[in-house]
Amino acid sequence: MGNTQQYGTNEWSPYTLNCITGCGNDCKYCYSKEMSIRYNRSTPDTWKNEVVRPHDLKKSIKKYDARIMYPSAHDIRPEHLEENLVFLQHILEAGNEVLIVSKPHLACIKEICKRFKAHKDKILFRFSIGSADDNVLKFWEPGAPGFKERLACMKYAYKNGFGTSVSCEPMLDDKISKVIKKVSPYVTETIWLGKVNHLIGVNGRGRLDFNGHNDPATMAKAGELIGWQSDEKILELYNIYKSDPKIRWKESIRKVIVRKGGEKDEQHS
Numbered sequence: 420m421g422n423t424q425q426y427g428t429n430e431w432s433p434y435t436l437n438c439i440t441g442c443g444n445d446c447k448y449c450y451s452k453e454m455s456i457r458y459n460r461s462t463p464d465t466w467k468n469e470v471v472r473p474h475d476l477k478k479s480i481k482k483y484d485a486r487i488m489y490p491s492a493h494d495i496r497p498e499h500l501e502e503n504l505v506f507l508q509h510i511l512e513a514g515n516e517v518l519i520v521s522k523p524h525l526a527c528i529k530e531i532c533k534r535f536k537a538h539k540d541k542i543l544f545r546f547s548i549g550s551a552d553d554n555v556l557k558f559w560e561p562g563a564p565g566f567k568e569r570l571a572c573m574k575y576a577y578k579n580g581f582g583t584s585v586s587c588e589p590m591l592d593d594k595i596s597k598v599i600k601k602v603s604p605y606v607t608e609t610i611w612l613g614k615v616n617h618l619i620g621v622n623g624r625g626r627l628d629f630n631g632h633n634d635p636a637t638m639a640k641a642g643e644l645i646g647w648q649s650d651e652k653i654l655e656l657y658n659i660y661k662s663d664p665k666i667r668w669k670e671s672i673r674k675v676i677v678r679k680g681g682e683k684d685e686q687h688s
Contacts, residue, residue: 428491430669431545431611432518434483435491438475438506441466442493444522444563447632448589448615451492456629463631467562469493471502480509486516486543494563495519495527503527504534511538520545520586522563523572532579543582543608546573549591551598558640559591570601577605588613588669593647595656599666606665612656613669614648615641650679 428435440460442451445467455461487510495503510517519531523546535542546569550556553565577583585602587595588611599610618641619625627633627641653675660666668676 428488431520432486432488434485435488436480436506436510437490437492438502439469439471439490439493439499441469442562443467443469443496443498444494444560446560446563447630447637448559448618448626449630450616450626453626453629463629466630469496469499471499476502476505476509480513480515482514486518488518488520490520495521495523495531497524497526500527500530504530507531507535511535511541516541516543518543518545520547521572522547522560523569524564525568525571525575528572528575532576532581536579539579539581543584544572544576545584545586545611546602547586547588548598548602549587549589549595551594551601552592555591566598570605573602573605577607582607584608585610586613587611588671589615589644590648591615591644593652596659599660603665608665609667610665611667611669612660612672614653614671614675615644616671618645650675654679 440455442449446452449466452461452463452466455466456463489507489510490503507517507519519542521527521544523544528544531542532539548566548569549559551566553567556563556565573583573585583606585598585606587598590612595612602610617626619638620628625633627637653672657668657672657676
């Protein structure tokens with residue numbers, strides 16, 4: 420059952436942990452990048468230079484009463500794989516369940532599966548895949564892997580007995596059905612669909628502006644993407660997949676369904 424009070428990461432977990440500031444993916448639409456810039460922890464240019472926080476690697480992690488989402492403000496990339504593995508070890512050794520969210524590199528996923536094979540019942544992967552088109556992914560997520568590598572990670576985790584799920588938030592084009600078709604055979608849990616949020620400011624600076632991507636080409640692409648996610652298009656998407664037991668709708672889509680479709684705010688059981 421959905422909850423109108425749940426949004427963002429709270430739709431997946433009440434707890435998030437991180438051990439790095441910055442992210443080499445350098446996604447143009449990144450919320451964490453915007454927040455870091457707003458609070459003067461980073462600049463648009465320095466965000467992509469990841470900085471490991473030693474104090475976070477050393478601190479003890481308690482047993483939480485719900486699954487932890489890790490990471491939420493950076494990614495697990497080859498440059499700092501070992502540090503991420505150390506942090507994951509702390510989470511799992513405390514007896515926690517963890518939702519590992521990533522635009523995944525195959526080398527990283529292979530090592531996680533190898534290192535934490537004994538903890539596979541405590542791990543659920545959620546791979547972020549907003550398009551099946553590498554040109555689209557490269558434009559919006561310049562430092563992240565392409566579609567084939569992300570799909571290979573899905574297959575590897577699935578074949579090695581780990582729980583798998585997908586986040587298509589944000590959907591980065593109007594062909595998200597291609598992603599759903601490709602990943603569905605390797606999803607043990609859910610596929611989440613969500614709109615892109617706050618790219619362009621209405622009464623103030625938008626996310627692209629804060630993140631240093633307010634050039635004409637990017638703003639034109641943003642306008643195109645927003646147009647693809649009009650209420651009418653979202654309702655069309657909902658009607659196609661509303662009976663698919665694997666599909667889940669992020670709050671950005673549930674709002675449209677309630678406002679335009681007149682249906683209750685709920686997920687599949």
